[in-house]
Amino acid sequence: MAARASAPRGKKAYPLAKVYGLLEPGPVVLVSTARDGRPNVMALSWHTMMEFEPPLVGCVISNRNYSFDTIVATRECVINVPTVELARKVVQCGNCSGRKVDKFEKFGLTPEYGSQVGAPLVAECWANFECRIADDALVDKYNFFVFEVVKAWIDPARKNPRTIHHRGRGVFVVDGRILKLPSRAK
Amino acid sequence: MAARASAPRGKKAYPLAKVYGLLEPGPVVLVSTARDGRPNVMALSWHTMMEFEPPLVGCVISNRNYSFDTIVATRECVINVPTVELARKVVQCGNCSGRKVDKFEKFGLTPEYGSQVGAPLVAECWANFECRIADDALVDKYNFFVFEVVKAWIDPARKNPRTIHHRGRGVFVVDGRILKLPSRAK
Numbered sequence: 001m002a003a004r005a006s007a008p009r010g011k012k013a014y015p016l017a018k019v020y021g022l023l024e025p026g027p028v029v030l031v032s033t034a035r036d037g038r039p040n041v042m043a044l045s046w047h048t049m050m051e052f053e054p055p056l057v058g059c060v061i062s063n064r065n066y067s068f069d070t071i072v073a074t075r076e077c078v079i080n081v082p083t084v085e086l087a088r089k090v091v092q093c094g095n096c097s098g099r100k101v102d103k104f105e106k107f108g109l110t111p112e113y114g115s116q117v118g119a120p121l122v123a124e125c126w127a128n129f130e131c132r133i134a135d136d137a138l139v140d141k142y143n144f145f146v147f148e149v150v151k152a153w154i155d156p157a158r159k160n161p162r163t164i165h166h167r168g169r170g171v172f173v174v175d176g177r178i179l180k181l182p183s184r185a186k
Numbered sequence: 187m188a189a190r191a192s193a194p195r196g197k198k199a200y201p202l203a204k205v206y207g208l209l210e211p212g213p214v215v216l217v218s219t220a221r222d223g224r225p226n227v228m229a230l231s232w233h234t235m236m237e238f239e240p241p242l243v244g245c246v247i248s249n250r251n252y253s254f255d256t257i258v259a260t261r262e263c264v265i266n267v268p269t270v271e272l273a274r275k276v277v278q279c280g281n282c283s284g285r286k287v288d289k290f291e292k293f294g295l296t297p298e299y300g301s302q303v304g305a306p307l308v309a310e311c312w313a314n315f316e317c318r319i320a321d322d323a324l325v326d327k328y329n330f331f332v333f334e335v336v337k338a339w340i341d342p343a344r345k346n347p348r349t350i351h352h353r354g355r356g357v358f359v360v361d362g363r364i365l366k367l368p369s370r371a372k
Contacts (some may be wrong), residue, residue: 013264019279019353021353021354021357022352022353023209023354024212024231024351024352024353024354025212025351025352025353025359026210026211026212026213026230026351027212028289031353043371044233044350045210045211045212046210046233046234046235046236047230048233048234048244048245048246049231049232049246050232050328051328052325056328058234058244058330059234060234060235060236062280082348084365087365087367088367091367091368091369091371092348093372094369094370095368095370095371114345119311121202122288135324135327135328137323138321138324139241139325140323142236142237142242142321142332143290144236144244146217146328155368159296162362163350163369165210165212165361166206166210166211166371167208167210167211168204168206168207168210168371168372169369169371170366170367170368170369170371171207171364171365171366172364172365172366172367173211173361173363173364173365174363174364174365175351175362175364176348176359176360176361177359177360178357178360179270179273179350179358179359179360180356180357180358180359181273181274181277181356181358182281182356183280183281183355183356184280184281185229185277185280185281185352185355185356186354186355
């Protein structure tokens with residue numbers, strides 16, 4: 001898919017400096033890619049913030065995944081943050097491979113053009129981070145990619161987004177109540 | 187602190203193969219260390235699983251933190267998983283430096299001997315993972331340590347442990363309801 005200049009439908013640009021606040025809590029994410037015009041998406045929980053700005057995100061993406069080769073070849077992807085309403089589709093994305101299935105079509109997900117990368121955004125997700133590989137030094141040893149978020153989008157209409165966190169084997173914990181404490185942390 | 191053979195008080199050995207299920211959901215953790223007999227602890231959210239077994243955990247620990255030098259020197263630490271009851275103490279640990287404060291004493295936390303490393307466990311935490319540095323290749327560039335969990339402990343008496351997830355600036359989301367979906371994922 002080609003990049004474009006305007007905002008994806010229903011989305012608003014989100015400050016890169018605030019991306020960490022959405023990924024640091026550890027939500028399951030959907031990583032979307034495109035190769036030869038064919039979009040694909042996988043579910044992933046093994047990620048961590050590595051720098052505030054420009055935001056760097058470390059992700060373990062197994063070389064057994066179809067997305068691995070695409071990311072190595074295209075050097076880009078989109079990290080999408082789904083909310084609990086999408087939980088079933090997230091699991092479905094994890095239960096099959098892009099080698100055999102067009103997951104966007106099969107699970108009723110909508111690929112949207114991004115502005116910086118060729119990989120598609122998953123329109124149904126609350127937030128979308130367009131990424132390029134910043135460092136592949138640990139890819140061979142650990143399948144660990146360091147991505148730079150080059151553009152961030154958020155759905156400003158979502159008032160109470162609740163993300164999901166994977167505890168293994170299809171068990172998820174859903175975001176509960178919010179706690180505010182006097183902190184000096186960023 | 188010296189290592190010991192028996193289980194820490196109230197704790198039970200936890201299978202290394204199941205550690206990922208506790209860290210993958212992205213809870214805030216307390217990283218504890220000891221140097222020259224002096225224990226210290228810091229709060230941290232920038233971590234990710236990197237391998238199931240032996241469990242590898244990647245953590246970004248800023249070189250501005252007092253713990254950084256200790257970990258580089260001792261090559262070990264304990265990753266402790268606090269639950270929401272400890273949230274205030276977790277934030278207090280993040281609001282000051284071990285350079286000036288004995289945080290265990292000041293915040294009423296209890297250092298416990300581990301069995302494999304000299305760094306102390308935080309007794310009040312739900313789970314404790316004794317760690318050694320497995321790879322420091324990205325420490326200079328990103329303050330990114332790859333730890334191997336060499337021993338894991340859990341409090342078997344905790345029936346409904348709710349962890350906390352940092353959204354930035356002292357805002358936390360607490361674990362809510364559990365969702366079970368038919369997944370082929372580990």
